[in-house]
Amino acid sequence: MHASIVGQLKVCLSYRTIQDTVILLFNPLSIDLVHSYTEENYIKTIFKLSANGTQEVNTNAIAEALETRAASVTDMLRKLSAKQLVNYVKYKGVSLTQEGEQVALQVIRKHRLWEVFLLEKLKFSWDEVHEVAEELEHVNSPLLIQRLDEYLGYPKFDPHGDPIPSESGQMMVKKQRLLAELEIAEGGVVVGVNDSQPLFLQYLNKVGISLGSRIRVVDKMAYDHSLEIVLEEEKSLLLSSEVSRNIFLSA
Amino acid sequence: MHASIVGQLKVCLSYRTIQDTVILLFNPLSIDLVHSYTEENYIKTIFKLSANGTQEVNTNAIAEALETRAASVTDMLRKLSAKQLVNYVKYKGVSLTQEGEQVALQVIRKHRLWEVFLLEKLKFSWDEVHEVAEELEHVNSPLLIQRLDEYLGYPKFDPHGDPIPSESGQMMVKKQRLLAELEIAEGGVVVGVNDSQPLFLQYLNKVGISLGSRIRVVDKMAYDHSLEIVLEEEKSLLLSSEVSRNIFLSA
């Protein structure tokens, strides 16, 4: 059988031959084509937007997140829909198909593994990591990611405390609570952040909060919802409501 | 002064201000714009083609190397010429400008550093390295490359024995001779290969030749220019002329 046809067999469930004609029976969910840099970014964005909040994502939200225009988003949604990566109904918003979700999870896996590498091996700081990982996540080589994962010791969480999906798209779920939701006298260990912008991470660095820091709430100001906390049972700090809504503690 | 203007100052020699109007005086050689994935590949290819042999590179050679058509090459040469990266005269071939050469050297630097990383840290084999590095070389982050270089211990040569250009574009030059050019009883240490195709590297692996192997020529067959050699003073081998023209030994 011709090599290029044999190459396709691994993505199809079965095949039959009738007089020299090969009939391929595809399982649409198992076709893992390579997607463009741009397509990957759209899918990742849709995943993130549907994760925190509503089910259906609307066009403007995507446009804003990707710093592009609504018309461009519509174009791409029609393309992704044709590729069966999203469920798209005109004027009604969009959601990922199962296959689209797998694509998103693999991009996120690559992104987070590179973040771990940059931080642990190349000594990048918490806030320098994101931008570079944003480029590296689109390098396409399953072998590379597999070896990188091994080299890093199969980490389950990235430097921001976010879980790293496995090769098959599974993620650890961490029981976590927003610092802002704790009552007086409650406490916990910092396991993640809700905002990865450099400015926020630099702020945390400055006040001495990092993954693993132990925090206890001492007082809550009813006026502006700011919090008085104790860090590592020794340093007292006042955190704004803004900040306390962006730190996750172990539950 | 406005931030976006200040951002440009680092690439210009000087500036003067006349009634609120800033005049930037550029040194055309110092402008290091970001070039597209495709542009980088053309420049790298021109560099490689002009390195081994003639000065002026012709259109068809580039087309063949990049697996594209001559017409597409012409398009790109006009574009690169407008950007001052190449000296291009219609029908007369093309060569890199000083700036173009710097771009080429930086791409090669990135490529070879990633090759070292893949081989030494991620345990890739000699022949798996190239393809992935071909993608990684276009990731654009000076900080990343600087840290990677540091992490790898500032290597001067890549896994194929080729020199790694420095940040300023300097390369070590190794005195080396082709195995094919040695006389009977001469010998040396393998310092590089002249062909990085997987098939050739897999062949070397199989017969046990790698960087650092010690080789001595025992006999040369006048008929087909094949060579009888001794490897590590213990194993006798017969190498074809083809193979002996693709192995470099220390001089």
Place this chain on the structure above:
DNA sequence: ATTTATTTTTAGGCTAGCCTAAACCAGAAA
């Protein structure tokens, strides 16, 4: 129910990078 405001889509156009087919140039051969 109708009007108004907002969101989304279509229509048409742009650039980068690629293609084929046809025209063009340069250097070798006659």
Place this chain on the structure above:
DNA sequence: TTTCTGGTTTAGGCTAGCCTAAAAATAAAT
């Protein structure tokens, strides 16, 4: 010198991804 031949360029066209402006659909407000 002229002719031939092969390499090179132009002309015109394609897709991906982006844009603006205008039209259409939905949601909100009267």
